[in-house]
Amino acid sequence: MTSRVRGVIARGKGEPVEVTTVLVPDPGPGEALVAVQACGVCHTDLHYREGGIGDDYPYLLGHEAAGVVEAVGDGVTSVTPGDFVILNWRAVCGECRACRRGRPWYCFATHNAQQKMTLEDGTVLSPALGIGAFVDKTLVAAGQCTKVDPAVPPEVAGLLGCGVMAGLGAAINTAPVTRGDSVAVIGCGGVGDAAILGARLAGARTIIGVDIDPRKLELAQQFGATHVINSRETDPVERIQELTGGNGADVVIEAIGRPETYLQAFYGRDLAGTVVLVGVPTPDMRLEAPLLDFFGRGGALKSSWYGDCLPERDFPMLTDLYLLDKFVSEIIALDQVEAAFAKMERGEVLRSVVKL
Numbered sequence: 247m248t249s250r251v252r253g254v255i256a257r258g259k260g261e262p263v264e265v266t267t268v269l270v271p272d273p274g275p276g277e278a279l280v281a282v283q284a285c286g287v288c289h290t291d292l293h294y295r296e297g298g299i300g301d302d303y304p305y306l307l308g309h310e311a312a313g314v315v316e317a318v319g320d321g322v323t324s325v326t327p328g329d330f331v332i333l334n335w336r337a338v339c340g341e342c343r344a345c346r347r348g349r350p351w352y353c354f355a356t357h358n359a360q361q362k363m364t365l366e367d368g369t370v371l372s373p374a375l376g377i378g379a380f381v382d383k384t385l386v387a388a389g390q391c392t393k394v395d396p397a398v399p400p401e402v403a404g405l406l407g408c409g410v411m412a413g414l415g416a417a418i419n420t421a422p423v424t425r426g427d428s429v430a431v432i433g434c435g436g437v438g439d440a441a442i443l444g445a446r447l448a449g450a451r452t453i454i455g456v457d458i459d460p461r462k463l464e465l466a467q468q469f470g471a472t473h474v475i476n477s478r479e480t481d482p483v484e485r486i487q488e489l490t491g492g493n494g495a496d497v498v499i500e501a502i503g504r505p506e507t508y509l510q511a512f513y514g515r516d517l518a519g520t521v522v523l524v525g526v527p528t529p530d531m532r533l534e535a536p537l538l539d540f541f542g543r544g545g546a547l548k549s550s551w552y553g554d555c556l557p558e559r560d561f562p563m564l565t566d567l568y569l570l571d572k573f574v575s576e577i578i579a580l581d582q583v584e585a586a587f588a589k590m591e592r593g594e595v596l597r598s599v600v601k602l
């Protein structure tokens with residue numbers, strides 16, 4: 247039986263989002279119907295609203311979510327009704343070229359099972375990142391549901407579904423940071439702070455947070471930064487070198503996605519150090535630097551997609567660590583997503599989380 251529920255949609259480029267009725271069909275083969283309990287407000291939702299990702303309006307927004315499986319379709323054995331799950335936007339398929347080569351964190355299988363949720367007039371909704379979770383119930387591929395400990399509050403667990411996992415994974419999986427490393431993180435929003443936490447969990451000795459906003463530097467220290475740099479006042483490259491015995495950091499994680507901060511990361515690392523780009527640039531951005539420096543400084547320049555995570559391996563481990571509640575800046579209702587976008591743009595929050 248089709249469920250009639252409330253959801254947050256973006257109807258057109260730049261238009262304020264609205265709460266409306268969404269029709270969600272029962273799960274078909276390989277699918278799961280999930281009662282969403284909480285969903286974080288992520289920059290990617292705002293990018294969908296602003297037309298930065300595509301033109302497939304209307305979008306059903308929301309993708310950092312946790313909830314309870316309500317029903318499953320034929321052939322689903324990985325989850326059963328009642329399971330508490332985090333939704334992931336990249337279920338590992340096990341069959342694509344990346345999976346077969348043993349690099350499942352690059353799995354590029356897409357899930358179209360969910361393109362079945364509609365408005366009351368039959369208009370098909372495009373769910374953000376193949377999830378669509380600012381809604382009481384959502385329909386996903388069963389592989390997008392990762393079972394975790396139900397003792398973890400949903401507003402905390404859901405954050406692992408995107409931004410917090412991206413930052414943690416940039417440090418733990420992509421770099422990877424190891425015991426005793428010096429690490430600098432440029433940009434201390436939700437993603438950067440998660441990278442700081444990841445560096446701490448991995449045993450880094452020196453962790454340097456860099457931001458232009460003093461409020462963010464304060465938070466960075468709460469997540470484990472041993473030093474902070476206000477890069478509006480102090481040259482971050484020089485200061486990172488000073489704090490690392492003149493060498494630069496073993497690992498520098500760029501968590502903004504801008505050419506000038508990427509170059510700070512590039513020059514802020516030790517010879518043969520590692521740069522991890524987890525911030526997402528826009529298509530117009532260009533990098534200009536002497537090619538000789540790329541040769542002469544050696545090391546590794548990496549990017550981190552979704553923290554190179556494997557949901558089944560990483561989500562249960564990280565929820566057990568239980569250190570994530572500080573990322574929740576505020577709990578809001580379904581009709582407050584537009585206001586949350588404004589707070590996000592003013593830099594007032596790490597994460598606003600919708601509780602359903």
Ligand code: APR
Nearest residue numbers: 433434435436437438457458459462501502503524525526
């Ligand atoms: N130098 C230093 N810090 C900066 C600069 C700059 N030039 N510009 C912005 N910042 C800081 C902001 O003050 C903020 O604290 O970067 C941080 C960005 O954080 P958020 O806006 O909260 O974004 P977040 O959710 O952390 O995502 C960061 O990662 O996954 C990607 O798409 C995401 O590109 C985005 C990035």
Ligand code: ZN
Nearest residue numbers: 339342345353
């Ligand atoms: Zn695959």
Ligand code: ZN
Nearest residue numbers: 288290408409
């Ligand atoms: Zn996201």
